[in-house]
Amino acid sequence: MQTTSTTLVVIGGGPGGYIAAIRAAQLGVATILIEGDQLGGTCLNIGCIPSKALIHAAEEFEKAKHYAEGSALGIQVASPSIQIEQTVSWKNGIVKRLTTGVGALLKKNGAQVVKGWAQIIDGKTVAVMQDGQEVQRITCEHLLIASGSSAVELPFMPFGAGNGKVISSTEALSPNSIPKKLVVVGGGYIGLELGITYRKLGSEVAVVEAMDRILPAYDEELTKVVRNAMKQLGIEVHLGLSVQGLNADNTAVRLKNAAGEESELACDQVLVAVGRRPRTQGFGLESLLLDMNGRAVKIDDQCRTSMRNVWAIGDVTGEPMLAHRAMAQGEMVAEIIAGKRRHFSPASIPAVCFTDPELVVVGMSPQEAQAAGIVIITANFPFAANGRSMTLESSEGFVRVVARKDNHLILGWQAVGRSVSELSAGFGLCLEMGASLEDVAGTIHSHPTLGEAVQEAALRALGHALHI
Ligand code: FAD
Numbered sequence: 001m002q003t004t005s006t007t008l009v010v011i012g013g014g015p016g017g018y019i020a021a022i023r024a025a026q027l028g029v030a031t032i033l034i035e036g037d038q039l040g041g042t043c044l045n046i047g048c049i050p051s052k053a054l055i056h057a058a059e060e061f062e063k064a065k066h067y068a069e070g071s072a073l074g075i076q077v078a079s080p081s082i083q084i085e086q087t088v089s090w091k092n093g094i095v096k097r098l099t100t101g102v103g104a105l106l107k108k109n110g111a112q113v114v115k116g117w118a119q120i121i122d123g124k125t126v127a128v129m130q131d132g133q134e135v136q137r138i139t140c141e142h143l144l145i146a147s148g149s150s151a152v153e154l155p156f157m158p159f160g161a162g163n164g165k166v167i168s169s170t171e172a173l174s175p176n177s178i179p180k181k182l183v184v185v186g187g188g189y190i191g192l193e194l195g196i197t198y199r200k201l202g203s204e205v206a207v208v209e210a211m212d213r214i215l216p217a218y219d220e221e222l223t224k225v226v227r228n229a230m231k232q233l234g235i236e237v238h239l240g241l242s243v244q245g246l247n248a249d250n251t252a253v254r255l256k257n258a259a260g261e262e263s264e265l266a267c268d269q270v271l272v273a274v275g276r277r278p279r280t281q282g283f284g285l286e287s288l289l290l291d292m293n294g295r296a297v298k299i300d301d302q303c304r305t306s307m308r309n310v311w312a313i314g315d316v317t318g319e320p321m322l323a324h325r326a327m328a329q330g331e332m333v334a335e336i337i338a339g340k341r342r343h344f345s346p347a348s349i350p351a352v353c354f355t356d357p358e359l360v361v362v363g364m365s366p367q368e369a370q371a372a373g374i375v376i377i378t379a380n381f382p383f384a385a386n387g388r389s390m391t392l393e394s395s396e397g398f399v400r401v402v403a404r405k406d407n408h409l410i411l412g413w414q415a416v417g418r419s420v421s422e423l424s425a426g427f428g429l430c431l432e433m434g435a436s437l438e439d440v441a442g443t444i445h446s447h448p449t450l451g452e453a454v455q456e457a458a459l460r461a462l463g464h465a466l467h468i
Contacts, residue, residue: 004139012314014040020333020334026109031111034126039106040098084175116136142311145312162270178201180268181266181268184271199235206267207238218359288307359415366400374411376405381454383396385467388452397420398416398457399420409436410430410431415427417450
């Protein structure tokens, strides 16, 4: 058996781990990345990228159906159909290109990739397992845990139950066929992104959420716009209901409301999307006895764990479980190990929900700012008053800015509407640069763009919007 010594071992080749390994290698740190499955992790293989590919395909199909029904644009299309096998194979092609690219980037930058499952022996020693056998032992100065997360299973309705009727997002992203009736358990962003996608692909979709509203992590004024759009698409939303399991012949999901009354919802497939859990078990992590935050590894603002040379990034450290957070943390840890002074500021991590319409929030909401005792000014600008939105046939939603009343420093942005995900980088930049309302209002925005709604929201907060 081979024994190797290196400076940094990274466990996991998802967006957190591969970025850390690339950056560390760029800075001359001898780095070995261990990945048991596919490079790219959840994000590239079964998360961000495949979901956005399917969302796009479903949008295009929906558009074609809309044209076939007769559109105001004068475009005529004969009745469209979709070959889902081909859609999945197109999506798989994108995943393959990206994951191959990650391997090439790691190689180009000099990070070594070892295929196998890491088993932690101690804070400086890791065994690499293949088919249950140890094939390599690696000692290191620094150990970075980037093992990600996995989908939460309902114990009374596990994935695969009902002869495969119960699926996770992973199976939902590679369908062989589109179910007639899909029940989505969970009204968070993964459930809604996929529920909307399946509706557009032809399923009858019902979403069941235990809380009293969808997307409970986002503020209600924004989520109402998504809820309305879902209603127009014909998606049923059942709130305040807890799922009890499948009925005896696996044809329906059993539900219970707060009063204990039971009901059933017919299904051909059930997508369980009730959250993700940090992957902290089964590879010796417990033996390090690190301080934990619930199920997540506890970290400080440099992503150090309670053991000096052991670091953790990404989903394994808990919420917000987002690829760009994992990547930013990975880059930072690599730089600290290479001797640079860095710390992680979570103030400007955008959260985007690729529903239709999309949602984005960055920084503080009005409620969060008020709860922190800050006196604020806030203003909305509706896309209904934005020319570009009209030319895109979508004028629902708005942009909202939150700023300090005393010096107009921008504290947060929220937006809901078509393609608002593309506004998120600018929102983040405002917070990173400490921009004021005057900075945004005084920046010449190109016309006609959705970004003009951002400028107008700042102008409106200053009391002199021009287009409303
Ligand atoms: P992961 O990407 O989970 O990677 C961890 C890697 O570690 C895996 O490859 C795993 O095989 C490997 N590993 C684990 N244990 C070991 C071990 N012992 N030995 C070797 N290898 C190991 N986020 C966004 O920001 N935007 C989105 O649009 C978005 N959409 C999503 C859609 C879906 C359907 C899902 C499921 C997730 C989505 N996410 C999205 C979340 C995003 O995928 C995660 O936040 C991100 O992948 C976390 O990166 P990570 O590096 O922490 O872990």
